[in-house]
Amino acid sequence: MRPQLLSIEVTRLDAGRARLRLTGDLDFDTAPELVDAAVRARADGCHELTIDLGGVGLCDSSGLSAFVVLSQGGAGPVRLTGVGARLQQLLDRTGLAELLAVEQPAVDAVDDVREVG
Known part of the structure; x- marks a missing residue:
């Protein structure tokens, strides 16, 4: 199976915050593309990043390492959202779940997924 390329959509949310949708x-x-995109967002004044x-x-x-690099960079907080079950297990x-800010889905969203799936 061919690896799927990574695309990163950067959206400025408000002053000092951006979302990187992967x-x-x-x-x-x-x-390295994620790290570069985050560095560029921070250079543009976005210190709080939501990935x-x-x-x-x-x-x-390598992806886990990129999260650590971004969170330890000292330039501002990094929050992970949309984390699937497999990644959450990793x-x-x-032990990175304790180090990184991982946003858990709302209970209603989890229930909706169960009903559809």
């Missing part, structure tokens, strides 16, 4: 695979080849992972199909150790097993 679609594709976050791996050894694409993790929306709802469209990520695969995240390997974050839990590695």
Whole structure:
């Protein structure tokens, strides 16, 4: 199976905040793209970053490392949203769930997913 390329959509939310919406695979080849996009957003004055992972199909150790690099950069908080069950397991097993701000889905959203699935 061919790896899926990563696309990153950056949206400025308000003064000092931006959302990076990822679609594709976050791996050894694409993790540097995430770090670069975050660095550019911060250079543009966005110090609080929300990384929306709802469209990520695969995240390997390089992706996890990119989260750590961004959160330890000292330039402002990083919040992860749209974290799927598999990625949440990786974050839990590695202890990164305690280090990173991971936004849990609302209870209603979880119930809606269960009804559809």
